[in-house]
Amino acid sequence: MEKSKEAKIKEIMKRKEEHIRICLEKHVESKAVSTLFEDVRLVNNSLPEMNFDEIDTSVNFLGHKFSAPIMVGAMTGGAELAKKINRNLAEACEELGLGMAVGSQRAALYDKILEETYSTARKHGPTIFLGANIGAAQLSKGLSMHDAKSLVEMLDADALYVHLNPTQEIVQPEGDPAYANVLSRISELAKNVDKPVVAKEVGCGISGEVAKKLEAAGVSAVEVAGTGGTSYSAVEYYRALEYGNREKATLGKLFWDWGIPTAAALIDVRRSVRIPVVSSGGLRNGLEVAKSMALGASLCAMAKPLLGPASDSGKSARMYLESVINGLKATMFLTGSRNIRELGKARYVITGELADWAKE
Numbered sequence: 540m541e542k543s544k545e546a547k548i549k550e551i552m553k554r555k556e557e558h559i560r561i562c563l564e565k566h567v568e569s570k571a572v573s574t575l576f577e578d579v580r581l582v583n584n585s586l587p588e589m590n591f592d593e594i595d596t597s598v599n600f601l602g603h604k605f606s607a608p609i610m611v612g613a614m615t616g617g618a619e620l621a622k623k624i625n626r627n628l629a630e631a632c633e634e635l636g637l638g639m640a641v642g643s644q645r646a647a648l649y650d651k652i653l654e655e656t657y658s659t660a661r662k663h664g665p666t667i668f669l670g671a672n673i674g675a676a677q678l679s680k681g682l683s684m685h686d687a688k689s690l691v692e693m694l695d696a697d698a699l700y701v702h703l704n705p706t707q708e709i710v711q712p713e714g715d716p717a718y719a720n721v722l723s724r725i726s727e728l729a730k731n732v733d734k735p736v737v738a739k740e741v742g743c744g745i746s747g748e749v750a751k752k753l754e755a756a757g758v759s760a761v762e763v764a765g766t767g768g769t770s771y772s773a774v775e776y777y778r779a780l781e782y783g784n785r786e787k788a789t790l791g792k793l794f795w796d797w798g799i800p801t802a803a804a805l806i807d808v809r810r811s812v813r814i815p816v817v818s819s820g821g822l823r824n825g826l827e828v829a830k831s832m833a834l835g836a837s838l839c840a841m842a843k844p845l846l847g848p849a850s851d852s853g854k855s856a857r858m859y860l861e862s863v864i865n866g867l868k869a870t871m872f873l874t875g876s877r878n879i880r881e882l883g884k885a886r887y888v889i890t891g892e893l894a895d896w897a898k899e
C-alpha cells in the first residue's frame with residue numbers, strides 16, 4: 540500500500556473515532572433552539588374504545604415491513620469501535636424488527652479491510668432494513684457508479700442514503716465544501732443504482748424546496764434530519780478546538796444552532812413532495828415519534844441516543860428502542876389510534892414558533 544493511501548485511511552479512522560468519542564463525552568446538541576415538537580399538541584382522547592394490546596405499530600417503508608416506524612439513523616463504520624456499535628445496533632434491530640443505516644462508507648472505498656466495520660450490520664441483522672451511506676460531497680468529487688453500487692453490495696443494502704451536509708463541510712477542520720453538480724449526480728445515482736436512493740441531512744434540516752428538487756432527481760424518500768438534536772457544528776467545534784484550529788472553532792460556534800427545526804422541516808417537506816418523508820433530528824422519545832407520524836411522516840430515525848447504549852451492548856440498544864416503542868404505543872392509546880394509519884389522522888394543534896414556520 541502506498542504511503543498516502545495508508546495516511547488517508549488512518550486519518551479517516553481517527554476522525555470516526557473522534558466523532559464517536561466527542562458525541563459520547565461532550566454536549567453536542569442544539570443550545571438555543573429546539574425541534575419545535577413541543578409546539579405540536581396531540582389531542583387527548585378519554586374514550587380510546589380499545590385495549591392497549593390491540594395496538595398495531597407496524598409500517599411499510601420502501602417495501603420493507605417494520606414492527607414500528609423507527610430506525611436507527613446513519614452513524615458509523617470505519618473504525619474498531621464503530622464495528623462494535625454497528626453489530627450491536629443490528630442485533631437490536633433484528634430482534635425488534637426495525638432498521639438502520641450505517642455511516643458514510645467512504646472509508647471502505649479506500650481500503651477493503653474496513654468493509655467489515657460496516658458489513659457486520661448485515662451479518663448480525665440478516666433480515667433488517669439496512670441503508671448504505673455516502674456523502675454528497677463524494678458525489679460532487681466524482682464518485683463512480685461502480686463504487687456507488689459496491690457500497691450497496693457491501694451490505695446487501697435495501698437503500699442507498701446520500702447525506703447532504705454543507706454546514707458540516709464548512710465547519711469540519713478537514714472539510715471540503717464541494718457541492719457543485721450534486722443534484723445531477725444524485726439523479727445519475729437514482730438511475731443507476733438498483734436500490735432506492737434516500738436523501739438525508741445530518742442535523743440542519745431539508746426544506747420543502749430542496750425536497751422537491753430531490754424528488755424530481757429521482758430519490759425515493761427524504762429524511763429531514765432537522766435541527767434540535769445533534770449539531771454537527773458542535774461536534775466539529777470540539778474537534779477544531781482539539782486541533783487548535785481557531786478559524787473552524789469560530790465557525791462551529793457560529794453555526795451551532797443553524798438549520799430548520801425538525802418539526803418545521805417535516806411539515807414543509809411533507810407538503811412539498813409525494814414520496815415518503817422520514818422525520819429525524821432530535822427525536823428522543825415515543826411521543827415525538829407519534830407527533831411525527833401525526834404530521835405525516837412515513838418513518839422516524841434516531842441517531843445519537845443509540846450511540847451510548849450500542850457502545851455497551853445489543854441488549855442496551857434494544858432496551859432503549861423498546862422504551863421508545865412503549866412511548867409510541869402509549870401515545871397511540873391516548874389518541875385512540877389502533878394503527879399507524881389512524882395515528883396519521885390524529886388531531887393536533889400547532890402553537891408557538893412552529894405555527895409561524897407552518898404558515899403556507
Ligand SMILES: Cc1cc2nc3c(=O)[nH]c(=O)nc-3n(C[C@H](O)[C@H](O)[C@H](O)COP(=O)(O)O)c2cc1C
Pocket residue numbers: 558559562612613614615641642643672700701702739740741742764767768769819820821822840841842843844846
Ligand atoms: C456519531 C455520529 C456520526 C454520524 N455520522 C453520519 C454519517 O456518516 N452519515 C450520515 O448520513 N449521518 C451521520 N450522522 C447524522 C445522523 O444520521 C443524524 O442525522 C443526526 O445525528 C441527527 O439525529 P439525532 O439528533 O437523532 O442524532 C451521524 C451522527 C452521529 C451522532
